[in-house]
Amino acid sequence: xxxxxxxxxxxxxxxxxxxxxxxxxxxxxxxxxxxxxxxxxxxxxxxxxxxxxxxxxxxxxxxxxxxxxxxxxxxxxxxxxxxxxxxxxxxxxxxxxxxxxxxxxxxxxxxxxxxxxxxxxxxxxxxxxxxxxxxxxxxxxxxxxxxxxxxxxxxxxxxxxxxxxxxxxxxxxxxxxxxxxxxxxxxxxxxxxxxxxxxxxxxxxxxxxxxxxxxxxxxxxxxxxxxxxxxxxxxxxxxxxxxxxxxxxxxxxxxxxxxxxxxxxxxxxxxxxxxxxxxxxxxxxxxxxxxxxxxxxxxxxxxxxxxxxxxxxxxxxxxxxxxxxxxxxxxxxxxxxxxxxxxxxxxxxxxxxxxxxxxxxxxxxxxxxxxxxx
Amino acid sequence: xxxxxxxxxxxxxxxxxxxxxxxxxxxxxxxxxxxxxxxxxxxxxxxxxxxxxxxxxxxxxxxxxxxxxxxxxxxxxxxxxxxxxxxxxxxxxxxxxxxxxxxxxxxxxxxxxxxxxxxxxxxxxxxxxxxxxxxxxxxxxxxxxxxxxxxxxxxxxxxxxxxxxxxxxxxxxxxxxxxxxxxxxxxxxxxxxxxxxxxxxxxxxxxxxxxxxxxxxxxxxxxxxxxxxxxxxxxxxxxxxxxxxxxxxxxxxxxxxxxxxxxxxxxxxxxxxxxxxxxxxxxxxxxxxxxxxxxxxxxxxxxxxxxxxxxxxxxxxxxxxxxxxxxxxxxxxxxxxxxxxxxxxxxxxxxxxxxxxxxxxxxxxxxxxxx
Numbered sequence: 001x002x003x004x005x006x007x008x009x010x011x012x013x014x015x016x017x018x019x020x021x022x023x024x025x026x027x028x029x030x031x032x033x034x035x036x037x038x039x040x041x042x043x044x045x046x047x048x049x050x051x052x053x054x055x056x057x058x059x060x061x062x063x064x065x066x067x068x069x070x071x072x073x074x075x076x077x078x079x080x081x082x083x084x085x086x087x088x089x090x091x092x093x094x095x096x097x098x099x100x101x102x103x104x105x106x107x108x109x110x111x112x113x114x115x116x117x118x119x120x121x122x123x124x125x126x127x128x129x130x131x132x133x134x135x136x137x138x139x140x141x142x143x144x145x146x147x148x149x150x151x152x153x154x155x156x157x158x159x160x161x162x163x164x165x166x167x168x169x170x171x172x173x174x175x176x177x178x179x180x181x182x183x184x185x186x187x188x189x190x191x192x193x194x195x196x197x198x199x200x201x202x203x204x205x206x207x208x209x210x211x212x213x214x215x216x217x218x219x220x221x222x223x224x225x226x227x228x229x230x231x232x233x234x235x236x237x238x239x240x241x242x243x244x245x246x247x248x249x250x251x252x253x254x255x256x257x258x259x260x261x262x263x264x265x266x267x268x269x270x271x272x273x274x275x276x277x278x279x280x281x282x283x284x285x286x287x288x289x290x291x292x293x294x295x296x297x298x299x300x301x302x303x304x305x306x307x308x309x310x311x312x313x314x315x316x317x318x319x320x321x322x323x324x325x326x327x328x329x330x331x332x333x334x335x336x337x338x339x340x341x342x343x344x345x346x347x348x349x350x351x352x353x354x355x356x357x358x359x360x361x362x363x364x365x366x367x368x369x370x371x372x373x374x
Numbered sequence: 375x376x377x378x379x380x381x382x383x384x385x386x387x388x389x390x391x392x393x394x395x396x397x398x399x400x401x402x403x404x405x406x407x408x409x410x411x412x413x414x415x416x417x418x419x420x421x422x423x424x425x426x427x428x429x430x431x432x433x434x435x436x437x438x439x440x441x442x443x444x445x446x447x448x449x450x451x452x453x454x455x456x457x458x459x460x461x462x463x464x465x466x467x468x469x470x471x472x473x474x475x476x477x478x479x480x481x482x483x484x485x486x487x488x489x490x491x492x493x494x495x496x497x498x499x500x501x502x503x504x505x506x507x508x509x510x511x512x513x514x515x516x517x518x519x520x521x522x523x524x525x526x527x528x529x530x531x532x533x534x535x536x537x538x539x540x541x542x543x544x545x546x547x548x549x550x551x552x553x554x555x556x557x558x559x560x561x562x563x564x565x566x567x568x569x570x571x572x573x574x575x576x577x578x579x580x581x582x583x584x585x586x587x588x589x590x591x592x593x594x595x596x597x598x599x600x601x602x603x604x605x606x607x608x609x610x611x612x613x614x615x616x617x618x619x620x621x622x623x624x625x626x627x628x629x630x631x632x633x634x635x636x637x638x639x640x641x642x643x644x645x646x647x648x649x650x651x652x653x654x655x656x657x658x659x660x661x662x663x664x665x666x667x668x669x670x671x672x673x674x675x676x677x678x679x680x681x682x683x684x685x686x687x688x689x690x691x692x693x694x695x696x697x698x699x700x701x702x703x704x705x706x707x708x709x710x711x712x713x714x715x716x717x718x719x720x721x722x723x724x725x726x727x728x729x730x731x732x733x734x735x736x737x738x739x740x741x742x743x744x745x
Binding site for chain 1: 567681
């Protein structure tokens with residue numbers, strides 16, 4: 001009896017594996033997509049602004065305005081363009097060719113020499129508010145550095161009551177790649193686990209081969225296990241591959257232990273598979289399954305997982321919703337394991353949450369997958 | 375004349391195939407609205423109530439004044455005070471706080487004697503963008519603090535100050551940037567899926583060959599297949615834009631006509647790419663996966679969440695093939711910047727070219743790719 005059960009299971013696994021191997025699109029989701037995504041994110045996507053095009057308007061050039069303009073020219077953050085009237089600079093800003101304007105009015109230097117206030121007008125294109133904030137920060141930094149140099153050159157020092165010393169742990173250089181790449185692994189795993197599984201099982205329903213499977217002596221548990229095991233293997237292979245790329249290609253440090261990374265990934269993979277399975281059982285056709293998989297797994301993993309956007313800053317009710325997104329827990333685990341190390345309280349609490357989700361979704365799958373026809 | 379009747383009949387058939395199934399109807403209409411609402415609130419780079427721990431070894435009035443300024447800012451929330459160095463690491467490691475502010479013993483003394491008093495900030499850099507934004511908030515608070523300290527001492531601040539104004543998004547709310555982006559994102563997702571499956575479904579069922587032997591010419595099949603995607607995309611985009619303006623109160627400053635010209639061209643290119651994927655795919659599964667393989671990079675490389683200007687040159691060139699890239703400029707241009715046709719011309723023609731080229735290629739594939 002046990003032997004025939006094993007044979008049935010092995011047969012099912014063999015069928016599923018062959019299906020994966022024969023369809024180039026499954027393999028490409030598991031291996032090509034991770035490579036493309038990791039390379040795009042690793043090299044292509046960066047939140048670190050560099051060479052921001054700014055317009056510098058000097059209405060009356062002299063030594064003071066020159067030294068200020070020089071500070072911006074020497075900075076590694078700016079690519080300055082020079083204008084002699086504010087109108088022409090504003091025109092460029094309108095056309096999106098520069099991101100900001102520094103405006104020194106004609107009375108700038110005379111006020112400065114007379115000991116009166118000489119404000120610099122700064123206009124920033126605020127459409128991309130995040131970049132605008134970063135640009136503003138760089139302009140402020142350059143301005144402060146110039147102030148102290150200018151004061152020194154005139155023989156006194158700039159009074160700075162409190163100065164800020166920053167120490168950023170885990171990512172001292174504030175390179176966005178180091179947090180984007182681990183977060184991306186969660187997204188890739190979500191896609192392999194949920195999207196692929198959802199489509200595959202939905203196809204069996206659509207083609208009627210699910211009914212054919214039902215008349216076989218396969219038990220429901222064997223059917224589920226036979227479907228899941230090959231995709232689990234595919235997902236874990238994709239995971240290992242992504243970790244290797246992250247560490248060797250993108251120099252993301254892996255400060256935690258590899259076995260813990262693998263254990264939590266396996267747990268997450270099972271949750272993703274269970275969700276994919278559930279989607280396919282509920283939808284039973286590939287169009288609906290594809291839509292649902294993108295809507296309930298990929299987009300939330302992208303936006304609600306804390307991968308890009310800070311969860312603590314979301315409204316209370318959205319934060320509650322994020323607790324239903326498994327990627328949220330996995331992103332926290334990944335960012336901690338890669339950058340901080342084995343921080344047990346973080347890893348264990350998030351793994352606990354994943355375990356609860358796993359139990360919940362597997363129970364649902366089990367109860368929904370009756371072996372009978374509609 | 376008969377040509378139009380044929381196309382109309384085919385388009386009606388396509389609509390029926392799509393909307394007959396209750397579940398299909400639901401996934402087209404329901405989720406995009408729910409997503410706009412949830413993501414609209416979720417997708418923001420602005421930080422509020424960042425948890426902060428204070429490690430104050432000075433306990434002077436000046437230090438207290440600084441702490442109360444930080445606690446009073448909507449961006450920060452002091453959740454705990456610590457008294458020992460060893461408490462810093464667990465707080466940050468366990469993600470209980472994002473930021474620890476260390477005020478040294480001589481803080482007040484330094485300030486009183488006119489020396490520069492250091493303030494140490496220790497940040498969790500696991501999400502470096504969040505860390506950097508928090509740092510910027512802190513700097514702004516500190517700049518104000520320094521100025522008012524100098525004033526209270528009867529000394530003047532620096533003569534040269536910055537008077538910063540932001541255009542288009544005056545309060546620098548990232549919601550104003552992200553939500554118009556979501557219009558493009560959701561429209562692309564639905565249009566692509568609707569069209570990517572349309573040919574593949576018929577291929578799988580074997581009815582595509584039948585369609586090819588009808589008096590319909592490939593161009594007519596193409597147009598008939600394209601119409602549902604464009605109509606559904608147009609309705610959906612309109613719905614999302616109405617919600618965006620009425621519910622999220624994003625301004626619509628430019629010309630609505632310029633926006634709709636952008637939407638139509640964008641839909642044309644999305645439908646073209648969707649049909650192309652559909653014509654290449656042999657099965658529906660391949661079509662969905664193909665749509666996905668296109669969708670993910672095109673979202674990432676569109677400037678939706680990270681600026682194109684920060685990408686390396688090679689990747690920037692790649693983004694020129696991405697219709698979403700142009701459409702996002704149109705949506706944000708019309709809503710926030712108040713643009714009209716002239717300023718958006720450079721966004722229109724690439725989308726038109728992508729649309730026409732992909733549709734032509736899809737039509738060619740209809741005839742020349744048989745299984």
